[in-house]
Amino acid sequence: MTESTPTAGQDPAAGGPGVSVPVPAAAGGGPISHAIFRLARLHRMYAGQLLRRIGLHPGQELVMMHLWELGPQRQTDLVRLLDSDAATMTRTVQRLEQAGFVRRRPSPTDKRASLIEPTAASHALRREVEESWSQLEELVAAGLTPDERTEALRTLERLEHNLVQAAADPGCAATEG
Template sequence: MTQSTPETGKGPAEPEQEVTVPVPAAAGGGPVSHAIFRLARLHRMFAGQLLRRIGLHPGQELVMMHLWELGAQRQADLVRLMDSDAATMTRTVRRLEQAGFVRRRPSPTDKRASLIEPTAASHALRREVEQVWSHLEDLSTAGLTPDERTAALHTLERLEQNLVRAAADPDGACGEK
């Protein structure tokens, strides 16, 4: 992926690398945003390829990670943990249930709710998910030094914090600079 210079939004910083998605002129005012889009698209594509081999789709492994770590959860709690919406979580849980990786059981404290819990089959899958994530990390950070990996993680966390703050202030998110 060719990098764009933040000052101009165009021009490769590393000419020997191939452009995966050309930067349209209209994106010139947002080269970082366009790079995030390209990176997220490629990351999800590779994650999908790796996860398909073990019977999962992107996002399902994240639900399983939470269930493995926290145990049985109400679906509403999974929505909150994943920063998702109810419809998406319903589809995800239904697919995981059909695959035999989760089961529903009545909540002992709330008769209106059911708990989603990982099955023995999903526990057998955990090591494979961990291997997929390690491989995806290796693909994503190939050629980076440990210091560059740390710096990249710090930068991504700051970008996320910026967007979380913007989401908490709807007026600021849509306003001009």
């Protein structure tokens, strides 16, 4: 990654070694959040480049991973598993269906529901998806020692935990409307 968050006391507009996007003054109170935003944007961009080669868009591979792992799922279960919303999942499943990677079949236990299942064509993609994710991991973690990789993962899990806790807290300002 060529962007970094300036260190404390450093002029954000001046940037630092390898900084290609200065931190705006308005984001000065949230340098970690700004870095996460930039990192997530770049990660999605590179993931998109790798996935386009195999006919997928970012996010679609996550749906496929769950279907390969768990077998046919109701769309509502996919929404829950991926912490998505119904409209996004509907579009994702429709696109995967149009590409021939999933199909719908009636649920044997609930006449109102259908199950989304991977097709044989999608099973052929599994190895390519796994290789794309391995390439992305190596790109992201290039130059990190095994201990640094472990610590980075631990830190990211802690940040995620903090946000999950905040979202679950009814008094959290981020969830107030």
